[in-house]
Amino acid sequence: MSGDGTVGKACDVLDLVAGFNRPVRFGELLDHSPFPKATLYRFLQTLTNQGMLSYDSDRQSYTLGIRLVRLAHAAWTQSSLAPVARPHLDALSRDLGETVHLAQLDASQVLYVDKRNADDPVEMYSQAGKVGPAYCTGVGKAMLAFLPEDALTRAIQQQSFHRFTPHTLGSEAELRAELDAIRARGYAFDREEHEPGIICIAAPILTPGDRMLGAMSITGPTSRTDLKTLEKWAPRVRQAADDIGREAQAWRFPETLHKEAMAT
The missing domain is CATH 3.30.450.40 (GAF domain)
Known part of the structure; x- marks a missing residue:
């Protein structure tokens, strides 16, 4: 787990979602997360609201968000x-x-x-x-x-x-x-x-x-x-x-x- 406060923990959650290499449900994330249920849910909600994650309500699963794609492209270029x-x-x-x-x-x-x-x-x-x-x-x-x-x-x-x-x-x-x-x-x-x-x-x-x-x-x-x-x-x-x-x-x-x- 990151020691860099809230931002570090949010990055840990992004890494966790990315590590599945597929859409992943909350229960799967919870099984592999060091965070309590409420804390993990709060991070997922915030990251989704910020476009860093995408949530599919039909499948009830999370994937990396389009905002990360933009950031990744900028990082690749710069x-x-x-x-x-x-x-x-x-x-x-x-x-x-x-x-x-x-x-x-x-x-x-x-x-x-x-x-x-x-x-x-x-x-x-x-x-x-x-x-x-x-x-x-x-x-x-x-x-x-x-x-x-x-x-x-x-x-x-x-x-x-x-x-x-x-x-x-x-x-x-x-x-x-x-x-x-x-x-x-x-x-x-x-x-x-x-x-x-x-x-x-x-x-x-x-x-x-x-x-x-x-x-x-x-x-x-x-x-x-x-x-x-x-x-x-x-x-x-x-x-x-x-x-x-x-x-x-x-x-x-x-x-x-x-x-x-x-x-x-």
């Missing part, structure tokens, strides 16, 4: 890397033919903010808007590797180290060793660590001043590619990530970019 990265994702997808991901960190986890499917797509967990683990995905490890040490320590403390496959990193020591290797070579791999049969190469998206903004990856199934093939694309992926970082710096942090230029 805060995510997606608008800047779009042409680079399109070019990689067109030239390489495999799945391209764009991700940012959200509460020490991976938030997929954009995706281009392969020419011959395969089913995988990642979708734009989904959240996944950072310690066992290529984009997640690429981002963790370039966090400042204090932020990295906090992020590692929030990893579950659940073993999804026999290849999943299972401890902080294993993860830190992997992050050292990623820093040395400048890119990360997913060696079937999150999903069996799915591998990737990922590069961090850094500003010219080394501020970590996100990561991007080229992902494919082991049935048609391997890590050696993916590694051949490392220069291309790193160049695209560098271009995105430079353009995003000018877009999101123009004052910082000016100061860094003056200092050189």
Whole structure:
């Protein structure tokens, strides 16, 4: 439960509704809610009145409201890397033919903010808007590797180290060793660590001043590619990530970019 007062609790209720991925009835929410019945009902009413939730009186169920759609679109436009990265994702997808991901960190986890499917797509967990683990995905490890040490320590403390496959990193020591290797070579791999049969190469998206903004990856199934093939694309992926970082710096942090230029 959030410790941020009424607003935090309201966000907890939104997360609860969103977690069902379908219309959900009050009784189901109550079964999974930390709030008393009256408190939960009051939050649901307020959020519905504000357009953050929608209530279907015929089915007596709640879904996320249209106001959230507007806010999400504004956040995607103003805060995510997606608008800047779009042409680079399109070019990689067109030239390489495999799945391209764009991700940012959200509460020490991976938030997929954009995706281009392969020419011959395969089913995988990642979708734009989904959240996944950072310690066992290529984009997640690429981002963790370039966090400042204090932020990295906090992020590692929030990893579950659940073993999804026999290849999943299972401890902080294993993860830190992997992050050292990623820093040395400048890119990360997913060696079937999150999903069996799915591998990737990922590069961090850094500003010219080394501020970590996100990561991007080229992902494919082991049935048609391997890590050696993916590694051949490392220069291309790193160049695209560098271009995105430079353009995003000018877009999101123009004052910082000016100061860094003056200092050189």
